[in-house]
Amino acid sequence: MTEAEQLAILRDQIDQIDQQIQTLINQRAQCAQKVAEVKQASGGDVQFYRPEREAQVLRRVMERNQGPLSDEEMARLFREIMSACLALEEPVKVAFLGPEGTFTQEASLKHFGHSAVTTPMASIDDVFREVEAGAVAYGVVPVENSTEGVISHTLDSFIDSSLKISGEVVLRIHQYLLVGTNTRRDKISRIYSHSSSLAQCRKWLDQHYPTAERIAVSSNAEAARLVQSEWHSAAIAGDMAAQLYGLEKLAERIEDQPDNSTRFLIIGNQEVLASGDDKTSLMVATRNQPGALHDLLEPFHRLGIDLTRVETRPSKVGAWNYVFFIDFAGHAGDEKVQTALKEIGQRVSDMKILGSYPKGVL
Numbered sequence: 001m002t003e004a005e006q007l008a009i010l011r012d013q014i015d016q017i018d019q020q021i022q023t024l025i026n027q028r029a030q031c032a033q034k035v036a037e038v039k040q041a042s043g044g045d046v047q048f049y050r051p052e053r054e055a056q057v058l059r060r061v062m063e064r065n066q067g068p069l070s071d072e073e074m075a076r077l078f079r080e081i082m083s084a085c086l087a088l089e090e091p092v093k094v095a096f097l098g099p100e101g102t103f104t105q106e107a108s109l110k111h112f113g114h115s116a117v118t119t120p121m122a123s124i125d126d127v128f129r130e131v132e133a134g135a136v137a138y139g140v141v142p143v144e145n146s147t148e149g150v151i152s153h154t155l156d157s158f159i160d161s162s163l164k165i166s167g168e169v170v171l172r173i174h175q176y177l178l179v180g181t182n183t184r185r186d187k188i189s190r191i192y193s194h195s196s197s198l199a200q201c202r203k204w205l206d207q208h209y210p211t212a213e214r215i216a217v218s219s220n221a222e223a224a225r226l227v228q229s230e231w232h233s234a235a236i237a238g239d240m241a242a243q244l245y246g247l248e249k250l251a252e253r254i255e256d257q258p259d260n261s262t263r264f265l266i267i268g269n270q271e272v273l274a275s276g277d278d279k280t281s282l283m284v285a286t287r288n289q290p291g292a293l294h295d296l297l298e299p300f301h302r303l304g305i306d307l308t309r310v311e312t313r314p315s316k317v318g319a320w321n322y323v324f325f326i327d328f329a330g331h332a333g334d335e336k337v338q339t340a341l342k343e344i345g346q347r348v349s350d351m352k353i354l355g356s357y358p359k360g361v362l
C-alpha cells in the first residue's frame with residue numbers, strides 16, 4: 001500500500017471517530033442543559049457551577065485513563081468540555097489579578113476552562129471588591145509560590161472580607177526572557193519583570209545578564225507590554241504574555257527552581273460540598289502567649305488531621321496579636337474535622353472558616 005492509501009484509511013477512521021465524539025459531546029451538553037432546568041426548578045439562589053462535582057468528574061477521567069494520552073492531557077480536554085457545558089447553563093464570570101497575560105489569568109483558565117468570562121483587575125484588593133460587589137461570581141488570586149513563599153497581601157485580605165475560598169489551582173511557572181522584534185539582542189541593558197519573577201530567576205540573571213539593570217514593575221504582563229517598543233530592554237514573563245504581545249523568546253524556562261509553581265485561590269460566596277478529597281482553610285486570632293500555637297495545633301495532631309500549611313500574620317488590631325492561617329486535609333462537614341474545629345474554637349479569641357474546597361486536580 002502506498003503512503004497516500006494508508007493515510008486515507010487512517011484518516012477515514014479518524015473522521016468516523018470524530019463524528020461519534022461530536023455526537024456524544026452534544027448529548028452530554030444536552031444533559032447539562034437539563035441539569036440547569038432541574039437546578040432552576042428548585043428555585044432560590046441557583047448554583048450552576050459546582051466545584052465538587054467538577055473535581056469528581058476530572059478525578060474519574062484521570063483514574064480510568066488508559067493512554068496513550070497522559071492523564072493530565074485527558075483531564076484538560078474534559079476540563080474544556082465541562083467549561084463549554086457550564087457556559088450553556090450560565091457562563092461563569094471570573095475576575096483575576098491582571099492585566100491580560102498574567103499567570104493568574106493562566107490559572108483562571110486552567111481552573112474554569114476557556115468558556116469562562118474572565119476580567120482583569122488592577123490589584124488583589126480590586127479582585128476581592130469585584131466579587132464582594134457581585135459583579136462577578138468568582139475571583140482568582142495568587143497565594144503562595146514554591147520559591148518566593150506566601151503572598152501576604154492575599155492572606156491579609158481575608159481578615160476584613162466575608163468571601164470564602166471555593167477552590168485552589170496550582171500552576172507550574174515557567175519564565176521566559178522576551179524581546180520585541182526591534183530589540184538589539186547584544187545591547188540588552190534593562191530587564192523588566194514583577195519583583196517575584198525577578199527573584200525566581202535571580203541566579204540565571206546573575207549568570208547571563210550580570211550587568212543589566214533589573215526593574216521591578218507591577219506585573220509580568222506589564223513588563224511584556226513595555227518591551228514591545230524598547231530596543232535595549234527585555235522582559236521576564238510567561239508564555240501567555242509572550243503570545244499576547246507578540247514577543248520573541250530569547251531564553252526558555254529560566255526559573256532557578258525547575259519545579260517552580262504558584263498556588264492560586266478561587267474566592268466567592270459559595271459553600272462547596274465535599275468532593276471526597278478536600279482541604280479546609282481556617283483563620284484564627286490568638287494573643288501572643290507562650291504555647292499559643294502549640295495549643296492551637298494540638299487537636300489536629302491528636303485527631304490525625306493532616307496540616308498542609310500554617311502561616312502567621314500580625315493582626316490588624318492591637319500590637320502583638322496574631323492571625324494564623326491554617327490549611328488542612330478534610331472538609332468542614334467531616335465528623336473528625338467538626339470535632340477539631342469545636343475544640344480550636346474554644347482555645348482562640350476568634351475563628352473563621354475560610355472554606356472547604358476540592359484539592360486542586362489539574
Ligand SMILES: O=C(O)C(=O)C[C@]1(C(=O)O)C=C[C@@H](O)C=C1
Pocket residue numbers: 032035036048049050051053054057081082083085086089
Ligand atoms: O453536574 C452539574 O451540576 C452540572 O451542572 C454539569 C456540569 C458538567 O458539565 O459535568 C457542569 C457544570 C458544573 O460545574 C458541574 C458539572
